Amino acid sequence: MTLHYLDSSAWLKRYFLEPGSERVKLLFESGDPLACSALGYVEVTAALARQRAQRKLDEDKLAQLRQQLDDDWNEFTGLPLTDEVVRSAVRLARNYKLRGADAIHLAAATGLSQVIAGTGSRLVLVASDEELLNAAQLEGLAVENPIIAASP
Secondary structure, three states: OEEEEEOHHHHHHHOOOOOOHHHHHHHHHOOOOEEEEHHHHHHHHHHHHHHHHOOOOOHHHHHHHHHHHHHHHHHOEEEOOOHHHHHHHHHHHHHHOOOHHHHHHHHHHHHHHHHHOOOOOEEEEEOOOHHHHHHHHHOOOEEEOHHHHOOO
16 A cells, blocks of 8 residues: 655645646545645645635635545544654754755654554655655655656
C-alpha cells in the first residue's frame, strides 16, 4: 500500500484547475490513503478565504469548497503539530534552508514514514515545491511532483 502525503501546494490542486490538478484528482479517486499535517488543513483553508477576498470565488462556491475541504480532511490521516514535529522541522529548516511551512510538512511526512516503516507500506510526499521535494529526497523519502507526474 502507498500512503500519499500531500502538502498544501498539491492539495490545493484539488480545488482549483491548474497544472497537476488531474494527477491530484486521481490520487483522491485511487482509494489509497492520503495524509497531511494539520498545518496543511489551515493553509488550504486560508487559500480558499484569500480567493474569496480577491473576488475569485463567490459565496456559494466558497461554501461548496469549504465543505469539500472539510470532507477531505475527515478522510485524511491528519497529523498533529507535536513538539517532536516542531523540533524536527527546526532541524530541517536549518539543514535545508526551507521555509517554515515546508519544514513542518517535511517533518510530519518523515515522522509518518518512520511510523509505517516495516509495515509493507510506503510513503510518497506529493508537492509542487522543488525545494521541499529535493530536501525530502535527501531525507530518504519518495517524492512526486503532480505537475511532472501529469506530463506525458
